[in-house]
Amino acid sequence: MRLVIASCSVDYSGRLDAHLPRATRVLMLKADGSVLVHSDGGSYKPLNWMTAPARLSVSDPDDQEREEGVSAVWQVHSTKTEDRLVIRLYEVISDVSQDLGVDPGLTKDGVESHLQELLAEQIEVLGPGYRLVRREYPTAIGPVDIMAKDAQGHSVAVEIKRVGGIDGVEQLSRYLELLGRDPLLAPVQGVFAAQTIKPQARVLAEDRGIRCVVLDYDAMRGMDDAESRLF
Incomplete structure (x- = not known):
């Protein structure tokens, strides 16, 4: 599991197009390849996401993006569809990775x-x-x-x-x-x-x-x- 707190903008293209303007958000990258973009509200639901299986590539910003203050560009491609999630990073506040191991699964109480x-x-x-x-x-x-x-x-x-x-x-x-x-x-x-x-x-x-x-x-x-x- 990798958790990145960063100032970023997010663009999603595929079955629909969506845009999140620049703001500080939590980027969650899971071992299965899925990527979730969270804000400080909205309970458990991410603002945008790419489900697994997916592939993440990191590139340098182009000239226009660099002038706007972008430091890196993440592109998350679905390996099943043409959907793509583009995350432009302006400032990385925190970047933490942790191996969570194998989860034993949910045990429901009251079943x-x-x-x-x-x-x-x-x-x-x-x-x-x-x-x-x-x-x-x-x-x-x-x-x-x-x-x-x-x-x-x-x-x-x-x-x-x-x-x-x-x-x-x-x-x-x-x-x-x-x-x-x-x-x-x-x-x-x-x-x-x-x-x-x-x-x-x-x-x-x-x-x-x-x-x-x-x-x-x-x-x-x-x-x-x-x-x-x-x-």
Whole structure:
């Protein structure tokens, strides 16, 4: 990774033409060949950029550019298209390079697997007397997230989503229809559990006799005490 803070102007040509007049900006050059031009605003989005694969060449300014104060000209060419990014440097304030190594990738918090693990450990969230039978309970059309028993010993199939929509209700409905044919399990109740349940999904679930449960992810992982809240 190379980060250059410089007074520069930027011209982009290709599918469209764009011009950034002279100003102080951050130029980000990544190992994959991509180049991004950032200002001090606009959040994460660059003002202009060239995606990889691309090739950077550096040349001296011509006479007119030299008279205007340009010290160097960067030309970034896409190796796939005719797009070109031309950056004219007037003053380089900082130029730092650092090898970042191999990135392990993003680990998302609050995804469905985490919710499933937490609910399996805290199955009583579904109600007093509930007990876990198995996570990823196998069926012929795919695994049910959680199979449990309620206080009366009835089988309960639980489908877990981060955001509960109609598709999730339909998925649980198919599981319930299949599981209900097993005399060792029938009758099987359904619970649709999610951090957020969309209104249409709730209406459909309740119409089919499926109970909806909203999961408080922060409380379940001990990051928030719901009983101590004022609101």
